[in-house]
Amino acid sequence: MSRRTETLPLLAPTPGVERSLVVHRYGREGARPKVYLQAALHADEWPGLMALHHLLPLLDDADAAGRIVGEIVVVPYANPLGMDNRLGGIVSGRYAYDGSGNYNRDWADLAPLVKDRLNGPLSGDVAADVTRVRGALREALDDLPDRTPTMQWRKTLMRLSADADHVLDLHCDGEAEPHLYANEARAGTAMTLAQAMGIGIVLLEEEAGGGAFDTAPVELWWRLAEAGVAEAEHLPAVCFGATIELRGKNDVSDELGRQDAAGLMRFLARIGALASGAADGLTPPPDGLSTAYRLDAVDTVNAPIAGLVAYQRPLGAMVEEGEVVAVLIDPAAVPGENRVEVTTAQTGRLFTYNEHRLVQPGDRLVKVVGDKPLGYRKKGSLLED
Ligand SMILES: [Zn+2]
Known part of the structure; x- marks a missing residue:
């Protein structure tokens, strides 16, 4: 047919x-x-x-x-x-x-x-x-x-x-x-x-x-x-x-x-x-x-302030818990206080970037997936808006 x-x-x-x-x-x-x-x-x-x-x-x-x-x-x-x-x-x-x-x-x-x-x-x-x-x-x-x-x-x-x-x-x-x-x-x-x-x-x-x-x-x-x-x-x-x-x-x-x-x-x-x-x-x-992971083991790392994004690790990099994955640059701040480091709570693979390089507070910067379930990731509300 x-x-x-x-x-x-x-x-x-x-x-x-x-x-x-x-x-x-x-x-x-x-x-x-x-x-x-x-x-x-x-x-x-x-x-x-x-x-x-x-x-x-x-x-x-x-x-x-x-x-x-x-x-x-x-x-x-x-x-x-x-x-x-x-x-x-x-x-x-x-x-x-x-x-x-x-x-x-x-x-x-x-x-x-x-x-x-x-x-x-x-x-x-x-x-x-x-x-x-x-x-x-x-x-x-x-x-x-x-x-x-x-x-x-x-x-x-x-x-x-x-x-x-x-x-x-x-x-x-x-x-x-x-x-x-x-x-x-x-x-x-x-x-x-x-x-x-x-x-x-x-x-x-x-x-x-x-x-x-x-x-x-x-x-x-x-x-x-x-x-x-x-x-x-x-x-x-x-x-x-x-x-x-x-x-x-x-x-x-x-x-x-x-x-x-x-x-x-x-x-x-x-x-x-x-x-x-x-x-x-x-x-x-x-x-x-292919590797299977739990969705609640994805760390969605959000921007704490408004600023320009400088990613510190390439897409696909293996990163450690506590590692700096991005720096946010606040052009309005004084020199010396204008770079804010952003870290991940997961040890694993950095697999997404936000495609925009100027972000506001709460925008997702990167996702990192590993083996450890993350306490803040709750069943029933695992997707972003
Ligand atoms: Zn979509």
Whole structure:
């Protein structure tokens, strides 16, 4: 079956403006595993756009060769609302202009909605219950509110993705080494993904909090039991979701896009969405490249004052607890008092920088990941705004 490309209309924000999402569908609808991929949910994070640009022809080739086993849904740009948010020539990204907040927070808590439509206990027969929950989920998604452009856009993305077995949300950091976030309930799949894509840092959480897009369909499967649905405790962690941080905002090139697309193809083959076939033409990453860490072992080092940033260690450096990772320069202070040293609380790898070099108090400067859980990092509030 060949690719189907659809254009889904979004609510017009103003007269004379039309918005839409493009969706490419591969494989038979309802085939498993279903994999959903999207890029640039935060609107100003473009490496994922390049990765999916290079993935589509590979999927077309696999399709022509009859290698698509599951259902693969690709949304090559997830957020036309945010991509249109320009201020002074710059796409501001991340936060909606309509006051609804961070585009990747507060996605619907699906468990109470699904519970309402289940109307009674599950059976304890896992396969039958998974089918029944998915049916109730689709009904619940159809009933999500859609009275504003943002609500209708969120509902559209949720209806495309929430019943998938794998949800891959392609993001990036300011300046960074590649890393990914996933739930520890599916640590094995997270490592398979990281290894397929050559990603060295895997950040696993029990409960990140914040309602990130990829966590809504993942957490549904255990939140049903918490919501009081009888027999739901037998449900496995059906959905795997990952937020994949493809380096930094300006790491956009054909070469990196080809590399990431090849990595995604390797993952699709490893989870059985693609029948194995011809090699994708790029050498796979070496085994043992990826390391799993707890998300609460990431030190997010923030700026204590406003100032100009002088990083003291390169991206990827191994640093020690107490080590100076950056100096903030306060141009308003007198000489001798105008340099403030900033240290890390973690021993480990420095893997992100803020891309801006003039910061205000509270701005995140770097992230350092190691083995020691950090007391100030609390389960349920592990993501930044
Ligand atoms: Zn993002």
